[in-house]
Amino acid sequence: MFHHTxxxxxxxxxxxLPAVDTRDGMVxxxxxxxxxxxxxxxxxxxxxxxxxxxLNRAAARGPAPMPDRLCQVLxxxxxxxxLTGGAFDIAQGARRRGHGMDLLHxxxxxxxxxxxxxxxxxxxxxxxxxxxxxxxxxxxIDQGVEQALLSFGESSxxxxxxxxxxDCWPIGVEHLYEQGRSLHRFALRDAAMSTSGxxxxxxxxxxxxxxxLVEGCRTISVACASAADAEALSTALFVxxxxxxxxxxxxxxxxQAVEIAYLKQEAGWTAEKRWQHE
Numbered sequence: 709m710f711h712h713t714x715x716x717x718x719x720x721x722x723x724x725l726p727a728v729d730t731r732d733g734m735v736x737x738x739x740x741x742x743x744x745x746x747x748x749x750x751x752x753x754x755x756x757x758x759x760x761x762x763l764n765r766a767a768a769r770g771p772a773p774m775p776d777r778l779c780q781v782l783x784x785x786x787x788x789x790x791l792t793g794g795a796f797d798i799a800q801g802a803r804r805r806g807h808g809m810d811l812l813h814x815x816x817x818x819x820x821x822x823x824x825x826x827x828x829x830x831x832x833x834x835x836x837x838x839x840x841x842x843x844x845x846x847x848x849i850d851q852g853v854e855q856a857l858l859s860f861g862e863s864s865x866x867x868x869x870x871x872x873x874x875d876c877w878p879i880g881v882e883h884l885y886e887q888g889r890s891l892h893r894f895a896l897r898d899a900a901m902s903t904s905g906x907x908x909x910x911x912x913x914x915x916x917x918x919x920x921l922v923e924g925c926r927t928i929s930v931a932c933a934s935a936a937d938a939e940a941l942s943t944a945l946f947v948x949x950x951x952x953x954x955x956x957x958x959x960x961x962x963x964q965a966v967e968i969a970y971l972k973q974e975a976g977w978t979a980e981k982r983w984q985h986e
Contacts, residue, residue, distance in 0.1 A: 716744040724857040726872040747840040771820040788940040791959040795944035797916035838939030841866040866900040885977040900935035904942040925970040
């Protein structure tokens with residue numbers, strides 16, 4: 709059983725490879741580190757000379773060419789924007805109604821992007837780690853790895869194959885304020901899980917339709933076939949009212965989801981499942 713943890717994409721990245729020895733595991737780690745650095749350089753808006761940061765500056769001035777690999781990522785984001793009815797949106801700027809991906813002008817033939825307003829910026833924080841997990845997972849499969857667990861800080865998790873002790877990997881949704889306490893479990897095999905949400909007083913996810921922050925201490929966790937799908941869908945479901953989620957989930961066959969709501973009381977934080985889709 710090989711296990712390794714390292715820093716990547718501003719969080720903790722862990723990989724568990726049950727059938728790999730230490731020597732081969734460290735070779736895989738070195739290549740994985742290089743892949744994650746490459747993915748971060750492409751998708752981070754904070755690396756000034758990276759692909760996304762460069763595109764953000766150029767597209768504000770006029771039609772800007774998109775590198776092939778970033779163009780593929782943006783095509784994925786456009787697909788999720790469409791499938792979620794606009795609830796998944798990577799365009800940020802002035803927080804006001806209608807300020808989102810509808811303000812992006814894609815020219816598929818020329819492979820260029822132009823922002824309709826100069827203050828628009830692309831932010832891949834709602835899908836980037838999922839895309840990176842899928843890239844690393846495919847690399848490991850190509851190297852002959854048949855079982856693996858990959859995790860970004862337990863909020864984005866991907867598994868390859870079956871658990872060494874059984875059919876599926878039991879992946880838990882942890883209590884935000886009680887480490888080690890699982891509130892829900894997904895049984896995953898060749899699949900992924902992502903959690904989006906807020907801690908108390910730390911609202912950070914914007915509702916695209918209104919430009920307002922989602923308030924309240926709660927999380928949405930989603931299990932899907934791919935990590936990118938799980939991350940995009942958890943972000944989208946988090947900003948949607950419960951009554952609108954079923955329509956979106958019909959576009960993601962096989963997806964599972966659960967919402968956990970938290971209430972602060974004198975004795976501490978209580979948690980309950982408020983909504984679930986199986």
